[in-house]
Amino acid sequence: MYAWIWRRLPGHGPQRALVALGLILAAVAILWYVIFPWLEPKLQFDRGVVENGVTAPPSSPSVPG
Amino acid sequence: MRVLIRGFGELCITAGLVVLLFVTYTLWGTGRYTRAQQEQLSDQLQRTWRQPQVTTEKITLGSGIAQIRIPRFGKKYRYVVVEGVDLSDLRKGPGHYPGTALPGQVGNFVVSGHRTTYSAPFNRAAELRSGDEILIDTRDKQYVYEVTSRRVVQPTAMEVTAPVPFHPGRKPERRLLTITTCHPKYSAAQRLIIFGELVRELPRATATDQG
Numbered sequence: 070m071y072a073w074i075w076r077r078l079p080g081h082g083p084q085r086a087l088v089a090l091g092l093i094l095a096a097v098a099i100l101w102y103v104i105f106p107w108l109e110p111k112l113q114f115d116r117g118v119v120e121n122g123v124t125a126p127p128s129s130p131s132v133p134g
Numbered sequence: 135m136r137v138l139i140r141g142f143g144e145l146c147i148t149a150g151l152v153v154l155l156f157v158t159y160t161l162w163g164t165g166r167y168t169r170a171q172q173e174q175l176s177d178q179l180q181r182t183w184r185q186p187q188v189t190t191e192k193i194t195l196g197s198g199i200a201q202i203r204i205p206r207f208g209k210k211y212r213y214v215v216v217e218g219v220d221l222s223d224l225r226k227g228p229g230h231y232p233g234t235a236l237p238g239q240v241g242n243f244v245v246s247g248h249r250t251t252y253s254a255p256f257n258r259a260a261e262l263r264s265g266d267e268i269l270i271d272t273r274d275k276q277y278v279y280e281v282t283s284r285r286v287v288q289p290t291a292m293e294v295t296a297p298v299p300f301h302p303g304r305k306p307e308r309r310l311l312t313i314t315t316c317h318p319k320y321s322a323a324q325r326l327i328i329f330g331e332l333v334r335e336l337p338r339a340t341a342t343d344q345g
Contacts, residue, residue: 070141100152105159106167110221 160251164225168253171226175214176201183273193217199230200237201271202245202255206262213255215270219246228255228313231295237270238277238335241297241306249316249326256315259326260284268311268330276338279311279330286317287325294327308332 078085175198193199198214205211219229228247235241247255262268262281270277287294294314297306309332317326 070144097155100155101159101163105156105163108156109160109164110225 164251165253167225168227172214172253175216175226176212179214187273195220195232196223196226199272202228203269203271204262204266205269206266207258213247213253215245224248225252227253234295235297235306235309237272238275238309238332240309242295242299242310242312243270244295244312244314246314250320256313256326257319259313259315259328260317262328268313270311271338274338276336277309277332278334278336280333281328281330283329285327285329287327289322289325291325291327294325299329 075085075089078088080088179198179201195218196216199217200215202213202215203211213227215228215230216223216226217230217232219231223229224247228245230236231244231246234244237243249256249259262284264281264283266281268279268281270279285294293300293302294312296302296304298304298308299310299312311330311332313328313330315326315328316322317324
């Protein structure tokens with residue numbers, strides 16, 4: 070897959086490596102600033118709110134961490 | 135066939151790297167949001183404190199109600215405590231359990247906060263020792279609480295938030311502070327609870343280094 074992408078990058082040698090680096094950075098930026106902020110609140114593995122919400126009375130606030 | 139297998143392997147490696155990046159994001163990247171929110175909340179709080187007191191002042195969920203400082207965690211340690219302990223509230227900073235006592239009142243002033251992620255306000259909570267000061271700044275007063283004890287409880291132990299901890303229903307006489315956070319670090323299996331009691335109150339104007 071990556072070999073296929075590499076062959077289709079424009080330029081030669083170092084120039085091609087720079088383009089590849091740019092693509093990687095763009096992918097990381099999209100993950101970090103767009104996808105992760107959207108995804109993180111849905112996972113909540115650090116907080117333990119769900120187990121508490123189930124066991125505690127509805128009026129009681131949860132104890133997140 | 136070989137191309138397929140190689141492609142699958144590459145996908146797996148990519149997925150692993152993305153997961154690692156996600157872990158990095160949750161632990162450190164989420165703090166950026168909290169810092170921005172804290173800055174905003176702090177400005178708002180200072181502004182309301184400068185204005186004359188309104189008797190009908192209402193506490194809205196998600197707004198700042200006080201400032202917490204813990205000298206043990208360094209001079210720069212300062213968070214605005216927001217009202218509410220919903221996920222969205224705790225992303226902004228430590229949250230006060232609605233319905234529990236307000237700072238300085240008789241009863242239990244209960245604050246919850248993240249141990250990891252979102253700036254991790256209570257990351258070092260386990261380092262607190264008996265006698266350590268926890269300073270709560272409000273409009274007029276600075277309340278000085280001292281840590282009295284520490285417990286690790288199950289996440290369902292709501293009795294620690296009672297006006298008299300562990301004795302729900304009993305009439306409170308003392309002015310207490312309770313901090314709840316995750317335990318152990320990076321997990322939500324248990325809760326670390328820090329108990330404190332009010333030892334003195336000072337006028338805020340002279341007690342804080344900022345106006």
